Amino acid sequence: MRGLRRDPVLLALFAVTLLSFVLFGAFEGDPVRQIQVLWAAQVPMDAALAYGAWRLRALAPQYRRFWSAIAFAGCSFTVGDSFQALHVLFVPAGASVDGGTVQSAFFIAGMFSNVLACLLFPQGLKSAREKLVFWLDATTVLVAGGVMAWCFAVNPIDEQLDRVTASITAALVVVGAFSATKVALVPRPPMARFAAWPMVAAPVVQGIAAFLPGPFQQHDRYYVFMVLLLPSLLIAVGPRIQEVTARIDGPAGTARRRPYSLLPYGMIALTFVVFILVLPEHTSARLWGATAGVVVITALVAGRQLIAFQDNVMLVRRLDVAVDRLTDQETRLREQASTDGLTGLANRSRFTEELRRTLAGRPGTAVLLIDLDDFKTVNDTMGHAAGDALLVEVAARLSAAVRDDDLVTRLGGDEFTVLLPAGGCDGAMRIAEEILRRLGEPMTLEGRIITTRASIGVACARPGDEPSTLLSQADIAMYEAKRRGKSTCVHYSDEMGTRIADEDELVRELGTAVEAGQFTLVYQPIVRLGDQRMTGVEALIRWNHPTRGPVRPDNFIPLAERSGHIVSIGGWVLREACRQAARWRAEFPAAHDLTVNVNVAGRQLRTGGFVAEVAAALSDAGLPASSLCIEVTETAVLDDEESAEAMLRLRGLGVRLALDDFGTAASSLGLLLTVPVTTLKLDRSFVESITTAGRQVAVATAVSQMATALEFSSVAEGIETDEQRELIHRLGYQYGQGYLFDRPLPPGEVDRRLAAMTAESRASVA
Structure with missing residues (x-):
């Protein structure tokens, strides 16, 4: 609407109309000047109709024939009215409101083109029923328009209105009524209804004004405005409104078809009004025409109502079928909503x-x-x-x-x-x-x-x-x-609930323990069994909880692995152990060959970027890769391609790898062929009874022999007595770890041991 109010073409057309009306009044008493103004004003209106229709041919290709016919009509009107305007300008003596022979000929050609356009443009009606309903309604409108045209064209109300003018005006009314029918009833009109109604209203206004008695028949300014100027304006603005609307909103789409239209019923009422008006004239031709129209319209209405009755019956049947289907569908949906699709059990x-x-x-x-x-x-x-x-x-x-x-x-x-x-x-x-x-x-x-x-x-x-x-x-x-x-x-049991609740609380607290600095590391020595010299340490984490006190690793490590906190906790352990080992190497010559072992969970190995994290920890601490040994359990890498790939890349860095708790999983031997380990650590369960149980000795012997054959180093865990140490050493194990040598030590205690080892080394050299 905003684009229409500012459109220059529409503003120009309204300006021409207003100026013509003003000039027509200004030349009151000079009919020649008035007629010259009248015909001069018609020309831009006609040209606007032709130009607008021609431009719409490109904007709406599916209606090209329709707009071509309208453009031809506009050109015909332009030529005829231009000839008449020039004629009254140069031959003032022959000036008349009525057009001459040339103008009438071009007018008739243009009207014929308009009628053809209304008949030919696509209707969008598909089924035979839709077409039948449309033509019943259209015929009703045409009959009503024909009745009015017959009555007032055969015997005009005012004798000053000649039959030719009345007939032409009646034809305009019929064409306008038929155009209105198509615009109102078809689902795919060539114009938006907002643009079509001015063109439809033009002949209606002209017809009503022409048939009105009294001052409207005196050819005064009001008659000219209503019969000539205003209809011309309405016809000219229609295509322009359609063009502006199409450019803003796009081409006119399918109109929503209402189940009924009031237009046919309005025309029925009009027919009966005309019939009542001519009823006193018992023998006139108008009476017979009106009577015939009433009979025909009554038959059309009866046919239309019969179709409506059939539609209602079919609609009721469809509604019954739809209700049954909805009921069945509701039942199925209720079943589907409460049933598992795979097993058929409840969901x-x-x-x-x-x-x-x-x-x-x-x-x-x-x-x-x-x-x-x-x-x-x-x-x-x-x-x-x-x-x-x-x-x-x-x-x-x-x-x-x-x-x-x-x-x-x-x-x-x-x-x-x-x-x-x-x-x-x-x-x-x-x-x-x-x-x-x-x-x-x-x-x-x-x-x-x-x-x-x-x-x-x-x-x-x-x-x-x-x-x-x-x-x-x-x-x-x-x-x-x-x-x-x-x-x-x-x-x-309630005890289970309490334990689970306590574990949940621990899991939540694990999430903040690293940032709160609640973790520390202790280091358990790994010694060479031949001379019991410390060659490495295993970093073990301890949690000093602010309210619970020390929390055992076997209480929180499984929770950390299950919850995923092990990734952040393990990262902290790795960085802290590397930092501590680098400090020992820098301060104590005896720590030059010291190896620090760090336990890594399977979840860490499978985390993307873990190898890069190890490399960064070594680089930041300044620790050689050969001084770090990553310990993993057999279950952590069992049948896991991601873990195996990570271990291969770790070996590529130069980091040592140890299989911890070896012998406790089901596929230990297969892992030796796929995992690039450098060390086997015999689980403590095989060491604790090794001096009394023959089977324990057999397993320990087999592990030692495999390590030797594969050129792995071997470590026995859990050594607590000299007897165990001696037997383990005789079986071929190179290194040992356990309470016999030392419990896990804080960093300060490791400092003292390394200082003692350094002093011993210097004394032996001296």
């Missing part, structure tokens, strides 16, 4: 709803939380399709193990729950054991016989328990079952 949403309802009305409710043991191995080794098949089989076995009133649910992944509305804790434990028995039976999966196991947590409801509370307790019990070795069921 988490339904479980929560049923648990809430059961807790409110039944005592003795219990929940089993079931997690399959090592399910990831099935997915990794046999594929996800096999994993899905396993879950389906597990669902069937769970359903077979419970009672009819119990609800089996898949929460997600390999986690299931069973809601037991009755039976109490004893009944819940019996069902849990039955589930373990059924799951333990071998099953065939893709041609392979496998046995699945599960860890089950059991929680029994107490008064006032919420669904989330009961499920959380079952979860705690399930993880306790995992901790106890899996493939078992554990009943929740």
